[in-house]
Amino acid sequence: MAQDKTKIIDSLYKVMCTATSTQSDSKIKNNDYFKRRVLGFKAEIEFETLVENYSDVKFLEGGQFISKKLSGNSNDKNEFIYTTISFDDCDMYRRVYSTIAQWTEVKDMLYIKILDTDWSEENLNVRKRSRGKISSTKIFTPAYSFYQFDKMNDSFHLHKIQNFDAILQHFTNSGRLPSIYPLRKVEQFEYFGKYNLSILKKIYSNRYFLDVILRKATGRQIIDLDGFLETRKKIILAEIKEKSPIMSKNGGENSWRYGWDSRRILWYLYLLKNLDFSILYNVRRIDNRNDREFIQWDSIFLDDFLRGTSWSSSRGGGGGEDTLLAPYSFFSRLEMILKSLGLE
Numbered sequence: 001m002a003q004d005k006t007k008i009i010d011s012l013y014k015v016m017c018t019a020t021s022t023q024s025d026s027k028i029k030n031n032d033y034f035k036r037r038v039l040g041f042k043a044e045i046e047f048e049t050l051v052e053n054y055s056d057v058k059f060l061e062g063g064q065f066i067s068k069k070l071s072g073n074s075n076d077k078n079e080f081i082y083t084t085i086s087f088d089d090c091d092m093y094r095r096v097y098s099t100i101a102q103w104t105e106v107k108d109m110l111y112i113k114i115l116d117t118d119w120s121e122e123n124l125n126v127r128k129r130s131r132g133k134i135s136s137t138k139i140f141t142p143a144y145s146f147y148q149f150d151k152m153n154d155s156f157h158l159h160k161i162q163n164f165d166a167i168l169q170h171f172t173n174s175g176r177l178p179s180i181y182p183l184r185k186v187e188q189f190e191y192f193g194k195y196n197l198s199i200l201k202k203i204y205s206n207r208y209f210l211d212v213i214l215r216k217a218t219g220r221q222i223i224d225l226d227g228f229l230e231t232r233k234k235i236i237l238a239e240i241k242e243k244s245p246i247m248s249k250n251g252g253e254n255s256w257r258y259g260w261d262s263r264r265i266l267w268y269l270y271l272l273k274n275l276d277f278s279i280l281y282n283v284r285r286i287d288n289r290n291d292r293e294f295i296q297w298d299s300i301f302l303d304d305f306l307r308g309t310s311w312s313s314s315r316g317g318g319g320g321e322d323t324l325l326a327p328y329s330f331f332s333r334l335e336m337i338l339k340s341l342g343l344e
Contacts, residue, residue: 003140007140008201009192009200010139011204012189013183013186015124015208016034016207017182018126018183019181019210019211019212020181022181022184034184038188039188039191039242039292040241042242042284047059054338054341056342057231059230061088061093062228062237063083063085063225065080065222065224066080066083066222067079069220081106081107082100082106082110084096086113086114087113087114090111090147099275099276101154102276103274108170110146110149112144113145113147114144114205118143120141121140124136124212125177127181129182132182134180141208146161146163148166164209168213210224223267226238226239229280236278236279236280236341238280239279240282241281241282241283245257245298254329256328256329257325257326258298258300258328258331259324260326261323262324263322265305278302280301281301281305284297298333305326306326308326309324
């Protein structure tokens with residue numbers, strides 16, 4: 001089935017609206033959760049585009065750690081499934097998967113390759129307004145090939161199950177229908193129109209997996225990774241955000257700070273304990289939440305952020321999460337970091 005940008009964006013709009021709640025945060029002006037989720041793709045796309053300019057640094061798609069919710073019993077432990085969805089050849093991710101495979105809590109590792117052809121359509125239940133009547137609409141169904149990573153042989157092979165049952169078999173399928181959130185302002189999706197079809201298909205294929213397929217799995221927990229930077233010597237896990245610094249009313253640039261969600265920091269520290277990755281926090285700096293005019297990329301490694309944070313205080317962040325703060329002066333230009341990585 002032929003795809004075009006308009007139809008892909010329309011499917012993305014329907015899928016994300018249906019699966020994502022609208023939740024404002026009274027502590028922060030203009031900070032609706034749904035709006036932040038939609039606009040968050042811009043930073044990730046622009047980050048990958050910038051990295052493409054550096055021949056000695058390669059961008060790789062981030063993946064998902066998927067697990068069952070723990071019951072609270074003392075003998076419970078996490079057992080993760082690790083997945084990646086991309087157009088890339090799976091062998092490009094061998095180093096990433098080999099590293100993650102060393103962690104004993106990761107029990108199964110799949111690579112899901114997006115196919116450019118053989119897409120189809122399916123029905124999706126939607127609401128046109130809050131508490132409105134449910135109706136049916138058409139969305140694209142992406143096509144995929146499923147690969148499993150063999151930890152013993154350090155290689156990928158075609159999975160014996162060539163559909164999402166390769167993942168859903170680890171969970172209980174719920175007979176209860178998931179919540180259906182209403183369709184919202186379609187103009188929030190207009191900015192996607194400036195990106196090419198392959199980028200949009202990749203974004204949609206990931207959201208289809210997360211917002212359509214995984215909603216069928218009862219009790220699943222998902223922690224996503226934004227991406228990786230691969231050099232000849234190392235692999236760096238990249239967290240990517242778009243925001244402006246916290247600026248005091250009376251202070252100059254020396255008083256500026258950036259926040260980082262404490263929940264994410266704890267997760268990354270847990271990864272560092274088990275995996276040999278560096279963590280790089282990257283902020284697509286904008287002028288303000290309304291105009292969102294791009295200024296520059298500011299980046300910092302996790303160790304440097306923790307070295308500069310104020311441990312005695314935190315700040316309420318978007319989505320109700322606490323954030324730790326580090327001085328703006330501790331951050332470097334992303335371009336300088338990418339250049340130095342290429343020279344190593």
